[in-house]
Amino acid sequence: MKPIIKLKNLTKKYGDFIAVNNLNIEIKKGEIFGLLGPNGAGKSTTILMLLGLTEPSNGNAWVCNYNATKNPIEVKKHVGYLPDNLGFYNNRTGLENLIYIARLNNIPTEIATKKAKELLTRVGLDNNANQKVGTYSRGMKQRLGLADILIKNPSVIILDEPTLGLDPKGIKEFLQLIYKLSKEEGITVLLSSHHLHQVQQVCDRVGLFVDGNLIAQGDINTLAKSIFNEESHTIEIKLKENHESNLNTIKNLLIQNKLASKVSIISEKLIINCSDDNTTPIVKSIVNANFNINHLHVKSYGLDDIYQRYF
Numbered sequence: 609m610k611p612i613i614k615l616k617n618l619t620k621k622y623g624d625f626i627a628v629n630n631l632n633i634e635i636k637k638g639e640i641f642g643l644l645g646p647n648g649a650g651k652s653t654t655i656l657m658l659l660g661l662t663e664p665s666n667g668n669a670w671v672c673n674y675n676a677t678k679n680p681i682e683v684k685k686h687v688g689y690l691p692d693n694l695g696f697y698n699n700r701t702g703l704e705n706l707i708y709i710a711r712l713n714n715i716p717t718e719i720a721t722k723k724a725k726e727l728l729t730r731v732g733l734d735n736n737a738n739q740k741v742g743t744y745s746r747g748m749k750q751r752l753g754l755a756d757i758l759i760k761n762p763s764v765i766i767l768d769e770p771t772l773g774l775d776p777k778g779i780k781e782f783l784q785l786i787y788k789l790s791k792e793e794g795i796t797v798l799l800s801s802h803h804l805h806q807v808q809q810v811c812d813r814v815g816l817f818v819d820g821n822l823i824a825q826g827d828i829n830t831l832a833k834s835i836f837n838e839e840s841h842t843i844e845i846k847l848k849e850n851h852e853s854n855l856n857t858i859k860n861l862l863i864q865n866k867l868a869s870k871v872s873i874i875s876e877k878l879i880i881n882c883s884d885d886n887t888t889p890i891v892k893s894i895v896n897a898n899f900n901i902n903h904l905h906v907k908s909y910g911l912d913d914i915y916q917r918y919f
């Protein structure tokens with residue numbers, strides 16, 4: 609299947625400064641892809657090139673098979689873009705704002721009203737439809753922003769820092785909504801963020817961006833495996849019979865049986881590293897050797913760990 613978004617050697621220079629350097633990414637239909645990186649990494653510049661709002665210095669971006677530079681109008685027809693700062697009429701209600709936007713998109717008033725109501729329900733704002741937007745919380749405004757871009761039935765939605773300024777509950781609700789839209793309706797989502805641990809909950813794949821360079825891309829498990837190699841899984845075990853000789857017996861057992869690549873004894877605990885998740889066979893072999901486990905913790909690496917390992 610052809611990718612719905614394709615970036616090939618995409619580069620943006622401002623004078624001698626390279627804001628985006630030779631970017632290559634392919635995103636499949638229905639995927640949620642996170643462009644992640646610190647401020648100034650080049651995320652917004654990439655999005656602007658994808659929308660045809662700024663021209664690449666080199667390379668190309670295609671969205672829904674349209675070249676973003678040559679066919680920006682076609683791209684805009686298929687893409688809903690949620691910028692980091694939203695503009696609504698604060699003295700109008702959520703419903704009025706949506707109807708107004710639908711009318712701007714040439715949707716007749718009756719259909720616009722029906723569609724606006726449906727969308728407000730879809731984003732969980734049905735009870736706030738007649739409330740003035742000026743009284744909406746930031747989370748509610750973000751959800752209204754999502755309804756706004758869904759009005760033209762986009763195949764792709766692009767969100768620039770969508771969780772900025774939201775409280776933890778707002779972030780959770782918003783990300784759940786994005787996940788639902790993608791998985792239930794097949795909408796492809798590209799979102800940028802510098803909040804790694806938040807977006808890792810919903811992204812199928814991520815691209816890690818630093819100083820205009822994409823330093824890694826993939827799903828979190830693959831990234832963790834490629835970075836932490838033999839140590840991508842860490843299991844911490846404490847025994848009831850916590851003598852050093854017992855810990856050493858288990859250490860040797862696990863290494864001999866090739867269940868671990870490394871076992872350390874730290875603060876009377878076994879710290880076991882392995883490239884695959886061997887938790888079950890490790891626990892079985894400890895129990896079979898007649899030892900009792902009274903603490904077990906499996907550490908899974910997240911984007912924060914991956915990111916920190918890179919720097």
Ligand SMILES: Nc1ncnc2c1ncn2[C@@H]1O[C@H](COP(=O)(O)OP(=O)(O)OP(=O)(O)O)[C@@H](O)[C@H]1O
Nearest residue numbers: 622625627645646647648649650651652653654802
């Ligand atoms: N019009 C411009 N002229 C010159 N430099 C620019 C211009 N736009 C962006 N830059 C620079 O390009 C780099 C990438 O900026 P960009 O806004 O894409 O980063 P970002 O990852 O989106 O960061 P943020 O989250 O802070 O928006 C930054 O160093 C920025 O200063």
